[in-house]
Amino acid sequence: MRIRNQTTGARLRIVLEPDIALGPGKADLLEGIDSTGSIAAAGRDLGMSYKRAWGLVEEMNADFGQPLVHTTKGGRNFGGAGLTPVGQQVLTLYRRMEERAGEAIQGEMKALRKLRTAIAK
Amino acid sequence: MRIRNQTTGARLRIVLEPDIALGPGKADLLEGIDSTGSIAAAGRDLGMSYKRAWGLVEEMNADFGQPLVHTTKGGRNFGGAGLTPVGQQVLTLYRRMEERAGEAIQGEMKALRKLRTAIAK
Numbered sequence: 018m019r020i021r022n023q024t025t026g027a028r029l030r031i032v033l034e035p036d037i038a039l040g041p042g043k044a045d046l047l048e049g050i051d052s053t054g055s056i057a058a059a060g061r062d063l064g065m066s067y068k069r070a071w072g073l074v075e076e077m078n079a080d081f082g083q084p085l086v087h088t089t090k091g092g093r094n095f096g097g098a099g100l101t102p103v104g105q106q107v108l109t110l111y112r113r114m115e116e117r118a119g120e121a122i123q124g125e126m127k128a129l130r131k132l133r134t135a136i137a138k
Numbered sequence: 139m140r141i142r143n144q145t146t147g148a149r150l151r152i153v154l155e156p157d158i159a160l161g162p163g164k165a166d167l168l169e170g171i172d173s174t175g176s177i178a179a180a181g182r183d184l185g186m187s188y189k190r191a192w193g194l195v196e197e198m199n200a201d202f203g204q205p206l207v208h209t210t211k212g213g214r215n216f217g218g219a220g221l222t223p224v225g226q227q228v229l230t231l232y233r234r235m236e237e238r239a240g241e242a243i244q245g246e247m248k249a250l251r252k253l254r255t256a257i258a259k
Contacts, residue, residue, distance in 0.1 A: 027239065028151040030162075033251060035146065081254050103253060110250050114243040118148065121242035122235040129231050130154060132224060133202050 027119045027126075031111070037080045039111060046073055047100060047108045050086055056098045074098075081107065148240045148247075152232070158201045160232060167194055168221060168229045171207055177219045195219075202228065 030040035042063070049059025060070025078084045085104030089097045100108065151161035163184070170180025181191025199205045206225030210218045221229065 025153045025155060027235075028153060028161075029239070029243075030149040030151065031243075031247065031250065032146045032149060033254060037254075039250075040149075041151075106253060107250065110246045110253075114148075114246045117242040117246070118150070118239035121238040122150075122152075125231045125235045125238070126152065129152065129160070129228065132227060132231075133154060133158075 027115065027122060029111075029115050029118050031114065033080070039077075039080075039107070043073055043077055044108060044111045044115075046070060047077075047085065047104060047111075050074075050098050051100045051105070051108065054097050054099055056086065056088070077104075077107075148236065148243060150232075150236050150239050152235065154201075160198075160201075160228070164194055164198055165229060165232045165236075167191060168198075168206065168225060168232075171195075171219050172221045172226070172229065175218050175220055177207065177209070198225075198228075 028041045030038055032038045042065075045063055046059055046065070049062050050056055053059050053062070056070050056074055057067050060067055063070075065073075074086045078086065081103060083103060084101050085107055086098055087101050087104075089099075149162045151159055153159045163186075166184055167180055167186070170183050171177055174180050174183070177191050177195055178188050181188055184191075186194075195207045199207065202224060204224060205222050206228055207219055208222050208225075210220075
């Protein structure tokens with residue numbers, strides 16, 4: 018699991034429409050739900066309260082007009098959650114964007130680091 | 139002046155070292171200081187308190203090991219502020235990164251929007 022401002026590189030926040038944004042927090046939450054099968058566990062791993070994690074899931078589901086995360090009530094997977102096909106697509110697209118953006122700015126990243134180290138060390 | 143989550147597109151947060159990050163808030167502040175010649179005025183335009191704006195400036199100056207922002211005390215420009223050459227370079231590099239990243243992710247951006255509109259509208 019990534020920790021904000023600890024992993025060096027580019028972090029991307031995508032603003033699709035005014036007030037409709039997708040950033041590292043939501044992406045990490047989707048990834049966590051996919052790997053743990055639980056909204057609560059995914060949130061916990063990211064240091065989010067249960068309320069916060071659920072709030073973000075509801076926000077994403079509303080923003081995309083259909084669930085990115087499905088939950089199962091009762092049965093063997095009581096309380097379980099997972100990504101819908103759309104949720105998977107959103108996560109995949111976001112990770113690809115992160116990767117492409119990271120590649121595109123390597124030169125400037127190097128220049129920025131040089132600027133720092135030339136002075137600071 | 140940009141307003142967070144209102145301007146659509148990619149917003150970039152660059153983590154240079156653990157806990158040393160440069161994002162839209164700091165970049166907008168640098169730009170505002172450059173155009174207004176004042177930390178207080180730049181902060182105000184961004185809805186930041188004077189304390190917050192100063193805190194970010196001090197953080198950036200420390201992060202880069204030399205001032206990105208210079209301040210003048212007394213004289214005709216009493217209380218004035220501006221970017222140092224390094225500050226200008228940092229702002230230019232950041233804006234170029236935003237541009238390059240935005241270009242690099244156009245395809246995914248389109249796919250993400252289509253995913254939304256296909257469902258939501």
